[in-house]
Amino acid sequence: MLLDLGPVRKPTRISLTPLIDVVFILLLFFMLSSSFMQWRQLDLPIPSAAERESEAQEVTLVRLLDNRGRISIDGEQLDLAQTERLAALVRAHPGVFGIDVAEGVHTQSLVRLVDALKLAGADNVSLGGVLP
Amino acid sequence: MIIETPRMQRRDTGDDNVIPLINIVFLMLIFFMVAGQVAKSDAVRTDPPESINDTRLGDLDSLAILVTGEGAVYIADRPVEKRDIRSAIERILPEYKDPDTLSVRIKVDADLPVTELRSVLREVRAAGLVRVSLITRYAESAS
Numbered sequence: 001m002l003l004d005l006g007p008v009r010k011p012t013r014i015s016l017t018p019l020i021d022v023v024f025i026l027l028l029f030f031m032l033s034s035s036f037m038q039w040r041q042l043d044l045p046i047p048s049a050a051e052r053e054s055e056a057q058e059v060t061l062v063r064l065l066d067n068r069g070r071i072s073i074d075g076e077q078l079d080l081a082q083t084e085r086l087a088a089l090v091r092a093h094p095g096v097f098g099i100d101v102a103e104g105v106h107t108q109s110l111v112r113l114v115d116a117l118k119l120a121g122a123d124n125v126s127l128g129g130v131l132p
Numbered sequence: 133m134i135i136e137t138p139r140m141q142r143r144d145t146g147d148d149n150v151i152p153l154i155n156i157v158f159l160m161l162i163f164f165m166v167a168g169q170v171a172k173s174d175a176v177r178t179d180p181p182e183s184i185n186d187t188r189l190g191d192l193d194s195l196a197i198l199v200t201g202e203g204a205v206y207i208a209d210r211p212v213e214k215r216d217i218r219s220a221i222e223r224i225l226p227e228y229k230d231p232d233t234l235s236v237r238i239k240v241d242a243d244l245p246v247t248e249l250r251s252v253l254r255e256v257r258a259a260g261l262v263r264v265s266l267i268t269r270y271a272e273s274a275s
Contacts, residue, residue: 020154027161034168041237041265042185044253101246108181108242111268115184130246131253 042111044131058095059126062117065102067109069116080116087120096124174239175209176200181242183268192263193228194235195221197256201241203248217255225259235263 063072069080073089080086090097097117101110110130117125178198198206205212212220225231236256240249256264 016150016154020150020157023154023157023161027157027164030161030164030168030170033170034164035171036168038270039180039189040183040185040268040270041187041189042183042268043187043263043265046257046262103245103247105246106242107240107244107246107249107266110246111181111183111185111242111266119184131250 042114044127058093059098060093060095061100061129062097062113063100063102064105064109064113067104067106069109069112071113080113083116083120086116090117090120090122096126097122098126098129100129174198175206175211176204178239178241179243180239180267180269182271184271185268186270189237189267190235192233192235193230194237195224195228195261197236197238197252199238199240199244199249199252201243203244205252214251214255217252218259221256221259221261233263234261235265236261237265237267239267 060074064070065072065077071078071080073086074093076089078085078089099110099113110127114125114127174196176198178200196208198209200206203214205214205217207217207220208224210220225234228234238249238252238256253264
């Protein structure tokens, strides 16, 4: 038995325009919603009782004086850009660096100081004096 | 003499000249899908400080606190008065599974004075939260 399937239809080409529409919408969505920011976290731990006692050993006070990076270590004023002098001072003071800030200093300056001390080779930097 | 033009071949080429466009658009689409992360945006725009610090964000449950450059505080995307920080945290805490190990991520604007940050932190500590970290932007070198 032969079925009458009607005349053979010529295959019509599928238009690409709807595809492009959808792809454009997807592209716009991903472009607008994706973020390329790389977030990091700086932990602010509470010093434990044992640490607090061991910190009694030797604390060098580093005071951040302004937003341009003037600091004073042990009574000596210097700029954060003077990396060699800073590294020498860090070598001369083993133990903990306690950070203190002057009035009106921004958070960015504080973070920059912590970075500079780390780059200069300080392992123990304590923010306990600034941030409780 | 009649020269036969190859008209038949060029009959249905209406879409052919958009194919390079589609190629580029597909490449961009794949790039943004793979490289970008779709993230929930914050209630308010903050510009955290840059740092060379390279500790990635942990996967633990965390409470987000935003502090703008003017000192306005947002806890879990809701504006909070400065003197209400402690009570707001205590109100939110039961919503989390394990409040004892809850970490706090403070996203602070780079221009916020440290004294303001200190008062916010004091309130957070007073609410009994121990694991506090400051969010920074990763920068290759110290600027």
